[in-house]
Amino acid sequence: MRQVVLDTETTGLDPKSGHRIIEIGCVELVNRKLTGRHYHQYINPQRQVDDGAIEVHGITNEYLADKPVFAQIADEFMTFCEGAELVIHNAPFDVGFIDAELRLLGNPRWRNVSAHCGVLDTLTLAREKHPGQKNNLDALCKRYFVDNSQRDLHGALLDAEILADVYLMMTGGQTDLVLAQGDSQEGEGGNKVESETAGEAIRRLPADRAPLLVARATPQEAEAHQSMLGLLEKSAGKHFW
Template sequence: MRQVVLDTETTGLDPKSGHRIIEIGCVELINRKLTGRHYHQYVNPQRQVEDGAIEVHGITNEFLADKPVFAQIADEFMHFCEGAELVIHNAPFDVGFINAELRLLGNPRWKNVAAHSTVLDTLALAREKHPGQKNNLDALCKRYFVDNSQRDLHGALLDAEILADVYLMMTGGQTDLILAQGGDGHNQEDGDKGQNEDTSSVIRRLSTDREPLLVVQADRGELEAHQSMLALLEKSSGKHFW
C-alpha cells in the first residue's frame, strides 16, 4: 500500500477568493513504512500573500518571486501523488486548493484529486478517536508524544513529516521508535489540557529504516476465549457494550 502524506501552504484561506498554493510538501509511505522519498516545492502564486498568512508560515512575497508557477511543477507533483492514498490533516482545505490549481491549469491530463488518488483525512479520524478534544497537529503531537519542537512556523514539508509520524502512531504505532535521551516514552495521556510540557519523554522523529508493523491475527482459541469473556461480562452486568 502506497500512501503520500501531504501538506500545503497558501496565500490565504479560500481558493474561491483567488488564493493560491505557495508550498507543497509530501512524504511517501509504503506498507506503513517511511521510504525516505519526498516531494517539496515552493510555488510563485502570481498574487500577493496575505499578511495573516505570512504570520502563520513566514513565506514572503519576496521569497516567492523567483519560484516556478504551479503550471511548471504540476506534472512532477501529480505524478508523485498519482495512485496513492493521500493522508492529509483537514483534507478538504488542501484538496480544495489543489483542485482549484488544476482547474486554472486546464490540463485534461489532471482533472482533480479524486480522479488520481484516494484521500484519508486525519482530522476526521482524530475527531472520531478523540471526540471533544483538540485535534490540531500540535495537540496530536502532544497526545502521541511526537517531537514537533522545530515547528515554530507552519511549513509544508515539515508538517507532512510530522503528520506521517502522528498518523502512524494514531493508527497502530510503529516499531523501532527512537526515544529522546533520558525518557522512556511512557507518559500518561491526559488530553489537550494541562499536559506535561517536559520533552524528555517525547518520541523523536521516527526512523525510515525501521521494520514495518507485524500484524498478528488471533487464533481460533483466542477468539473463542474472547467471546466467552464478553458473554460473562454481559451476564454479570446485564448490559452488552460491544
Template sequence: MRQIILDTETTGIDPKKGHRIIEIGAVEVIDRRVTGSYYHQYIHPEREVEKEAINVHGITNEFLKDKPVFSAIVDEFMAFVTGAELIIHNAPFDVGFINHELNLLKPNTRGIIEDYCKITDTLKMARRMYPGQRASLDALCKRLMVDNSNRTLHGALLDAEILADVYLLMTGGQVSLSLKNQQDAASAAAQTRLTNPAEAQTQLRIITPSDEELAAHRDYLTQLAKETNTEIRW
C-alpha cells in the same frame, strides 16, 4: 500499500477568493514505513501573499519571486501522488486548493485530485477518536507525544513529516524511524553482531502467541478499523 502524507501552504484561506498554493510537502509511506522518499516544492502563486498568511508560515513574496508556477511543476507532482492514498490533516482545505490549481490549468485535462488518489482526513479521524477534545496537529502531537519542537512556523514538508508520525500512532502502528535513525540503528546492530555474535544470538527469543492472544489481537484490529474508518492490513 502506498500512502502520501501531504500538506500545503497558501497565500490565504479561500481559493474561491483567488488564493493559491505556494508550497507543497509530501512524504511517502509504504506498508506503514516512512521510506525517505518525499516531494517538496515552493511555487510562485502569481499573486501577492497576504500578510496574515506570512505570519503563519513565514514565506514571503520576495522569497517566491524566482520559484516556478504550478503549471511548471504539475507533471512532477502528479507523478509522485498518483495511485496513492493521500493522508491530509483537514483534507478539504488542501484538496480544495489542489483542485483549484488543477482547474486553472489551460486546458484542464486532469480533472480533480480525487480522480487519482483516495483521500483520508486525519482531522475527521481525530475528532472521531477523541470526541470533545482539540484535534489540531499540535494538540495531537502533545497527546501522542510526537516531538514537534522544531515547528515554530508552519512549513509544508515539516508538517507532513510530523503528520506521518501522528497518523501511524493514531492507527495503532509503531512510528518508523527516520532515515538517519535507521542508519544509526543498523550500524549499531552490525557492530553488535561483529563484536559479540554469540551473546547476541543468546539474547534472541521467539515467543509464539496463544490462541487467546491471537483472538484478542484480531478483536483489537477490528475495533481499531471501526474507530478510524481505515482498512487495517497488519
C-alpha cells in the same frame, strides 16, 4: 499500500477568493513505513501573500518571486501523488486548493484530486477517536508523544513529516523508520528539496530519532490470552471475536 502524506501552505484561506498554493510538501509511506521518498516545492502564486498567512508560515512575497509557477511543477507533483491514498489533516482545505490549481491549469490529463488519488482526512479520523477534544496537529503531537519542537512556524514538508508520525501512531504505530538523509535529497523526477525556506534552513525531523514505540504481547501474554479464549469457549459454547 502506497500513501502520500501531504501538506500545503497558501497565500490565504479561500481559493474561491483567488488565493493560491505557495508550498507543497509530501512524504511517502509504503505498507505503513516511511520510504525516504518525498516531494517538496515552493511555488510563485502570481499574487501577493496575505500578511496573516505570512505570520503563520513565514514565507514572503520576496522569497517566492523567483520560484516556478504551478503550471511548471504540476506534472511532477501529480505524478508523485498519482495512484496513492493522500493522507491530509483537514483534507478539504488542501484538496480544495489543489483542485483550484488544476482547474486554472486546464490540462485534461489532471482533472481533480479524486480522479487520481484516494484521500484520508486525519482530522475527521481524530475527531472520531477523540470527540470533544482539540484535534489540531499540535494537540495530536502532544497526545501521541510526537516531537514537534521544531514547529515554531508552519512548513509544508516538516508538517507532512510530523503528520506521518501522528497518523501512524493514531492508527496503530509502525515498526520501521527509513527517512531521507541530508538537506538536498532528490524526490520524484529528480526534484530536490531546497536547502532554505524564507532564507532559513528547512526544518526537518531528526533522521536518527528513536523509532515509534510498538507494544507487542509477550509469548506468555499470548499464551494466557489463548487460554482465556479457551475457557470462554467452554463456558459459553461459542465466542464472537
